[in-house]
Amino acid sequence: MKTIVILTGSEKRHTFFRKYLKNTKGIKLLKSFSESQKGNIQSLVKKDSINNDLRTKHLLLRDQVESDFFEVFNDVVQNSNNVFIEKGEINNKKYVSEIIDLNPDLIISYGCSIIKSNLISSFKGRFINIHLGISPYYRGAGTNYFPFVNNELQFVGVTYMFIDKGIDTGNIIHQFRAKMNTCDSIHTIGNRLIKDMAIVCSELILKFDSINNVKQKITPSEIKRLYRKKDFTEESLRMLYNNITKENIISKYLENKYLIDDKYPIINLKLNK
Template identity: 35%
Template sequence: MKTVLLTSTSYRHRYIGRCLQKHTDLKLVVTEAKSSRISETNSLTEEEALFQKQHFQNREEAEIEFFGQEELPSEILQLKLPHGEINSELTLEVLKDISPDYILLFGTSIIQKKLLDTFPNQFINLHLGLSPWYKGSATNLFPLIDGRPEFVGATFHLATTMVDAGAILHQFRPELKKDMGLHEIGNAVIEQAGEIFPKVLDKYNTGKIIPQKQKDSGIICRIKDLNIDKLRKAYKNFEKGMLVDYLNNKSLIDRDYPIISNL
């Protein structure tokens, strides 16, 4: 099964690439640089800037602890692009040359129609979050800001021009523990997603998964909507026992929001 991964540049993205390299014939990894962080530092107070810096430092350290700093295997062809260039003519031409069976997405800008039409039903997105309830960016952070850990998880779906709206192949919620923190939860989802992505792909390729259309509506999350106050709220929710309350009533809460599981 010949694959291409379109992704970004963090440790988490390299981890997914290594998982796919082990279990598929991964021919190319296209990396797109990330956009700016949640707030411009010069618009923050000194205390807010320190809080934001600490948040991202903790996130990076947690990613290194989970995924290591290992690079992608040197034998894999790589194409590095600036932010916003994932839909470039260069990308299209390289994909045509490789002619992969599947093009896998994790952490890129929205894929445009010209690419999707060239490879119909071949783009599969790993979305960190549970569609249709949370779509867009930082969709395992916004539920924690909202005090809704039941919406933390991942969704594998066919890519469309609409944000995280494609037919679903598989979803999961992570195994949470009461002492987990914000970064540990996010990385646990990614770790599990990397392990099962090849399995989802194999079952879809062999016709054992029939994509299911998304029916309910949700919210679109955007990085520009994040700010220091919202980020603080996520941490405060943990301090107030959000995760403990959820785990004590997990089965009842999850029942109201069933997910699509095909593994």
């Protein structure tokens, strides 16, 4: 039995994640901390009321597809020893002390604020951060969004890494690329990936003791991108939808997937063995 604490957000995808792990055999969730949605991408777009039509529609559609994927599960499955906190409060001494006292085997973070407390040092080698994106190629915000803007779908995926004080810079434990179909949208790809991410995360937790000294790969230095929330613009969305609908980048990527992927190595453990 592995004991864990989860640090996450409070949107539907985060609720699915913590409830899925709570109900996984062999995992005991001691407590989860869900930060509020204050300062999320929707609120930032809303402030830019003069020029936000395309982004607003995109985010509304994202929320709808997220509901289609996760809402039934979230409504049926029991809670996850969860406490709701304000954005950034995960670094407060009160919660840091509580987590240290709980002394879980592992801390799992997904979609929470940047950790600035001594949780990093207190749980060195036991604190896993889940990064939606393939690191170190894409770091920061929107790391499964901007590969569609840049026509680099080989970088849509998930990275599990040990947390450190940088932005998505810790040693990588495991990665995998997103499953795609020619009829997909960016939202169906993204939510399917989150579903798969939770499943793989449970496997990593259960097999954690057998995962030692994962060799880090050398990645091509010409592709290392760092994005911020402010980079999510109307123009970037126009490029994204042009790439998907007119340039057919999903079909073109799938036609040459193995050749493209091979050029950009990732760390992928054989968890099913």
